[in-house]
Each structure stands twice: as structure tokens, then as C-alpha cells.
Amino acid sequence: MATIETKCVQGGYTPGNGEPRQVPIIQSTTFKYTSSADMGKLFDLEASGYFYSRLQNPTCDTVAAKICELEGGTAAMLTSSGQAASFFSIFNIAQAGDHVVCSSCIYGGTFNLFNVTMRKMGLDFTFVAPDCTDEELEAAFKPNTKAVFGETVANPALVVLDIERFANAAHAHGVPLIIDNTFATPVNCRPFEWGADIVIHSTTKYMDGHGSAVGGCIVDSGKFDWTKYPEKFPGLCTPDDSYHGITYTERFGIEGAYITKATAQLMRDLGTTQSPQSAYLLNLGLESLHLRMKQHCKNAQAVAEFLSAHDKIAWVKYCGLPTDKDYALAQKYLPNGSCGVVSFGVQGGRAAAEAFMGHLKIAAIETHVADARSCCLHPASATHRQLTDEELVAAGVTPDLVRFSCGIEGTEDLIADIAQALDKI
Numbered sequence: 001m002a003t004i005e006t007k008c009v010q011g012g013y014t015p016g017n018g019e020p021r022q023v024p025i026i027q028s029t030t031f032k033y034t035s036s037a038d039m040g041k042l043f044d045l046e047a048s049g050y051f052y053s054r055l056q057n058p059t060c061d062t063v064a065a066k067i068c069e070l071e072g073g074t075a076a077m078l079t080s081s082g083q084a085a086s087f088f089s090i091f092n093i094a095q096a097g098d099h100v101v102c103s104s105c106i107y108g109g110t111f112n113l114f115n116v117t118m119r120k121m122g123l124d125f126t127f128v129a130p131d132c133t134d135e136e137l138e139a140a141f142k143p144n145t146k147a148v149f150g151e152t153v154a155n156p157a158l159v160v161l162d163i164e165r166f167a168n169a170a171h172a173h174g175v176p177l178i179i180d181n182t183f184a185t186p187v188n189c190r191p192f193e194w195g196a197d198i199v200i201h202s203t204t205k206y207m208d209g210h211g212s213a214v215g216g217c218i219v220d221s222g223k224f225d226w227t228k229y230p231e232k233f234p235g236l237c238t239p240d241d242s243y244h245g246i247t248y249t250e251r252f253g254i255e256g257a258y259i260t261k262a263t264a265q266l267m268r269d270l271g272t273t274q275s276p277q278s279a280y281l282l283n284l285g286l287e288s289l290h291l292r293m294k295q296h297c298k299n300a301q302a303v304a305e306f307l308s309a310h311d312k313i314a315w316v317k318y319c320g321l322p323t324d325k326d327y328a329l330a331q332k333y334l335p336n337g338s339c340g341v342v343s344f345g346v347q348g349g350r351a352a353a354e355a356f357m358g359h360l361k362i363a364a365i366e367t368h369v370a371d372a373r374s375c376c377l378h379p380a381s382a383t384h385r386q387l388t389d390e391e392l393v394a395a396g397v398t399p400d401l402v403r404f405s406c407g408i409e410g411t412e413d414l415i416a417d418i419a420q421a422l423d424k425i
């Protein structure tokens with residue numbers, strides 16, 4: 001299938017004669033076999049098939065296969081949330097004593113996961129600004145570095161990552177680049193085309209798109225050759241005692257080793273599976289992802305332009321504005337648009353921002369983003385409310401910042417709603 005549009009609609013599932021047109025929900029924890037020997041082969045990964053939905057489920061695999069096609073990968077798996085996908089993506093190749101280089105412009109939840117929880121597990125992280133110099137990037141690597149991590153378009157900073165530059169740095173040190181592609185989606189950017197090796201998603205956002213199910217996904221490009229660095233990646237290149245001495249790269253090749261290990265080991269032991277019901281809802285979202293992304297981006301561009309020209313607005317961050325610091329990077333990596341989220345500051349600071357949001361009628365106040373319905377958040381009084389004004393500035397969240405997630409409503413209606421709310425403050 002050639003185009004991204006067709007992959008959104010039909011990828012991952014080709015029913016046979018007389019089979020259901022829509023992806024079936026296989027709501028079964030377990031699967032029946034006629035002999036123990038048959039089942040034994042599955043446990044030894046000698047045959048492929050289903051035995052318990054904590055590891056794999058046909059509905060989830062079908063939807064993962066669609067996302068795999070969209071990203072242009074070789075293997076993929078669904079997870080219970082974006083957080084689970086971020087955790088697995090690193091923990092599959094790094095353990096206590098290992099180190100990861102990470103962009104400092106990432107989702108707050110990912111930052112906590114890495115900087116607090118995974119540090120407690122003995123992993124080390126060095127955070128670098130996405131616009132750091134080549135020397136600063138180089139200096140972040142250590143002999144025990146196992147991966148580089150960043151976001152295509154960062155939530156909520158909306159900074160665009162120079163994926164090619166980070167991929168080259170990672171590869172020069174013999175480690176993969178992992179990209180969180182949640183905000184751009186594969187409709188607007190496919191990081192594998194720029195050298196990334198692993199892509200993860202919070203499918204909770206645009207992919208689901210309707211605020212109906214929390215979920216995540218990991219996709220492998222199949223291009224990173226783990227076998228060139230067996231001492232760095234022993235989990236993939238040496239026998240796994242918990243699976244009868246299987247060596248993942250030998251049995252599944254560099255195209256399948258990473259996802260098979262993440263499924264057979266991490267999902268088996270940690271159990272952060274997506275439910276078949278959620279996967280079904282995710283697939284419904286994916287079927288219109290290409291259409292929705294167009295409208296999200298159209299609305300965000302118009303809203304960003306409107307706000308830029310408004311005298312009650314102090315500043316606007318959106319990479320589709322020619323005056324934006326990331327405009328050139330966006331032209332390269334996101335020529336068809338970035339995402340529907342615009343950040344801006346309201347003149348008058350915290351009180352004005354809160355008052356403005358209170359007057360909105362179409363956009364609702366929510367912690368969610370990337371939904372079909374417009375929503376907005378004032379981080380200083382919500383997700384970051386425990387911080388003082390000085391601490392907010394240090395965290396890159398100014399007291400006046402409003403994160404506005406443009407939905408797919410009519411452009412004129414969104415602008416009229418914002419205009420009337422600004423008029424009232």
C-alpha cells in the first residue's frame with residue numbers, strides 16, 4: 001500500500017473471504033490447544049501463536065501492525081499507555097549501571113519517569129538542550145551510554161528536534177535513537193526516514209484522537225544492527241536463560257529481535273498490556289488520523305497567526321510561524337504541518353491567563369491534549385501549581401503560558417471563541 005492515507009484506513013488487517021470487515025475484538029485471555037507439545041513450542045518461541053493475552057493478543061497485534069506500516073517499521077507492539085512505551089523502549093536495552101542521553105525538551109511525565117523513577121532503578125540520564133552545540137551533544141555520551149531519546153515536537157515546549165543530527169550522534173557512539181513521535185504522528189513525520197531507530201507513541205493523543213482510551217505503541221525500524229555491538233546489548237545478542245537460551249538477534253534477526261524481546265521478557269514480567277477493546281477504539285481513531293491531522297494543523301496555524309497579531313497576547317510558540325525559532329527545522333521535518341497544539345502568553349500574566357480560559361466556550365479546560373475537541377490548560381494553576389513563579393520560569397513554564405490544543409472544529413468558530421474570550425479580559 002503506497003500512501004499514508006490508505007495505510008491509515010486499511011493497514012494491518014486484510015480479511016479473507018467471508019471474514020469480518022472490521023477488526024474483530026478478540027476478548028479472550030487465553031487460547032486453546034490440542035496438545036501440550038503444541039503449546040510448549042509457543043513458550044519456547046519455536047512457533048508463533050497466541051497463548052495468553054498478557055503477552056500477545058490478535059486484536060492488539062493487528063492494530064500494532066497498522067502503526068508499524070504507518071511508521072515504516074519491521075515490528076511493533078501496543079502497550080497500556082505512552083508511559084509504558086517510553087519505559088520499555090529504554091529498559092529493553094538498558095539496565096542498572098547504564099546511561100541514556102536525552103533531550104531536555106520532553107513530556108513532563110517522561111522526564112519524571114527517567115529522572116526520578118528510572119534513576120531509582122539505577123539508570124543514569126544526561127539531559128541536553130535540543131539546540132545544544134555539537135560539542136555539548138558529544139560531551140553528553142559516556143562509555144555506558146545505551147540510547148539517545150527525544151521528541152519530534154516536544155509536549156508542551158513545542159520545540160522541534162533535529163532528528164538527523166541526533167541520529168548521527170547516536171550512531172557515531174554505536175547506540176540507537178529513540179523518538180517519541182506522539183505530537184507529529186506518522187502522518188506528519190516518519191522519524192525512521194531521518195535515521196531514528198525506534199519510535200514510540202502515546203496513542204492516547206492524536207492516534208486515538210477522541211479521548212476514549214489510554215494506550216501506547218513501540219515500533220522498531222529494524223535497521224539498528226545490535227550484533228555490531230554485542231558487548232553493549234547483551235540482552236539481545238546473548239542467550240536469554242528465561243527463554244531456554246534463545247538469542248533474540250539470532251532467532252529473529254535485527255528486524256525482529258527488539259520487539260520480540262520486549263514482548264517475551266518485559267511484557268511477560270511487567271504486564272502493561274493494552275486491552276483488545278482499547279486497541280479496537282484506537283484503530284477506529286487511526287482510520288481517520290490523516291484527515292484529522294490536516295484540520296488540527298489548519299486550525300493551529302490560523303489560531304497561531306491570529307494570536308500573533310493580537311495586542312493582548314505577549315508571545316506565541318508554534319513552529320508553523322515563519323518568525324518561530326524552529327520554523328526552519330519544521331520546514332525540513334514537518335513540511336505538511338506539525339500538530340494542533342499552540343502555546344502562548346496572555347498579557348497580564350497568571351490572572352489574565354486564567355480569566356481568558358474561563359471565558360472560552362468551545363475549548364474546555366482539561367489536562368488532555370491532541371483531542372478532536374479543542375481543550376486548553378494553564379499549567380501554572382494545574383499541572384505545575386505547586387511551583388513558585390520563579391520555579392515556573394526555570395521549568396520553562398511561564399505563569400502566563402496557556403497550552404491550547406486545537407481540535408477539529410471549524411476554524412472560524414475557534415478564532416471567534418478565542419477573540420470573544422480575549423475581549424472580556
Ligand SMILES: *Cc1c(COP(=O)(O)O)cnc(C)c1O
Pocket residue numbers: 081082083084086107109110151155180182183201202203204205214215216
Ligand atoms: C501524553 C504523552 C506521553 C504519555 O502517554 P500516556 O498515554 O499518557 O501514558 C508521552 N509522550 C508524550 C509526548 C505525550 O504527550
